[in-house]
Amino acid sequence: MNEISMLSPLRARLARSPAWVLAVYGIVAAFSTYFCMYAFRKPFSAATFRDGSGEPLEFLSTGIELKTALVISQIIGYALSKYIGIKLCSEVTPTRRATYLVVTILLALVALVGYGLVPDTFKVFFIFLSGLPLGMVWGLVVWYLEGRAVSEVLLAGLSCSFILASGVVKDVGRHVMEAWCVSEGWMPAIVGLLFLLPFFAAVWLLNQMPPPSAADERARTHREPMDARERVGFVRQFFWGLLMLVVAYFFLTAYRDYRDNYQVEMFSSLNYSYESNKAIISQAETIVAFGVLVPLGLLFLIRNNRAGLIGTYGIMITGVAILGGSTWLLEQEKISGFWWMTCVGLGAYLAYVPYGSVLFDRLMAQSHVVGTAVFAIYIMDALGYTGSVAVQIYRDVFYRVDQESGADRLGFFIDFSYLMAVVGMVLFVGSMLYFLLREKRSNFNAAQ
Secondary structure (H helix, E strand, O other): OOOHHHOOHHHHHHHHOOHHHHHHHHHHHHHHHHHHHHHHHOHHHHOOOEOOOOOEOEOOOOOOEHHHHHHHHHHHHHHHHHHHHHHHHHHOOHHHHHHHHHHHHHHHHHHHHHHHHOOHHHHHHHHHHHHHHHOOHHHHHHHHHOOOOOHHHHHHHHHHHHHHHHHHHHHHHHHHHHHOOOOOOOHHHHHHHHHHHHHHHHHHHHOOOOOOOHHHHHHHOOEOOOOHHHHHHHHHHOHHHHHHHHHHHHHHHHHHHHHHHOHHHHHHHOOOOOOOOOOHHHHHHHHHHHHHHHHHHHHHHOOOHHHHHHHHHHHHHHHHHHHHHHHHHHHOOOOOHHHHHHHHHHHHHHHHHHHHOHHHHHHHHHHOOOEOHHHHHHHHHHHHHHHHHHHHHHHHHHHHHHOOOOOOHHHHHHHHHHHHHHHHHHHHHHHHHHHHHHHHHHHHHHHO
């Protein structure tokens, strides 16, 4: 019996459709799924957690601001989810992906209801619980998209979801608090409920994606779940290149998360009033999203996997260069605060997004490793979010102690931008050379 005829009607129709139809459908389904997930993860960071005099609330007299404690707590849950996902998302079978997606969101929603019920001090525990399942959503969605001839286009579309969603759901959260008079505590659960049914619909659409075709597998290598032995073998095979990527991602995730969680405060420090421009975050992130989508999507035109890998690294190196260059322009008063926040967002995401999408898809295709890019992605994510926690703590506990003026979040972020530019440039160039020279040696040895 023909394999296509065994699929559901919509899957079968998609399997017979031209590549552009499948690409558009996949982008819409994957984008919608992950966009809705962000409504359960990020709205809480739209709150500022200040007392009546406008001073930041402190967490249990620790010297750490309450908002920082909440951000750290959710990131810890999210990071643990990534460690769990190294096994779970690498081994999950196609028939269980949609079920896992639905369960993760329902668990997060229950945690957000608990977050609304308890006093501020105990919210730290419930925001941790909300992050614990959500970290697996990305890997489950990527499973539907990787290993295809149009994977770059699909993954670029997916990546735009969290760039746009982060700003949009925070703006929705602010609107819910101001227009509906919802408290900072209950706002995340209310925003999540608004996106619950759209999430279910998006998952159903995503689950109709047909598996990669024979032509896809010839172009990008067969993809399948990886057991423990295969995962260990992959790490051993590419250890030094992966190590350089991990170190870069450790700092890059912390950088991206810091900008994402404290945009409200930093725009305020740059003299932009949220009250006079309630969509300023969404405006900046919309520009960033399209700036990332175009170059990543264009990688689809590069059929040769080695050239595609070089192109991916080129985008990442350009991203970290933008971080340093735009920060220098800000300090020279050559660009405005809005355009600086937009530029560092663009640079950060140009370097960050390929990790979770095209970088490892191309690496596995170029090296002909049978497995899933989701495994490598989750190694990076697990260690990257660990770095995010470390940087959050360092800023609140140590950084301002070392500065005579008591540097604020903006001053810290400017210093971090320069550091990220240097670290990223060195490690991206180093890891690219490692993978390219390793392949050259392998081809030489195979010819002997």
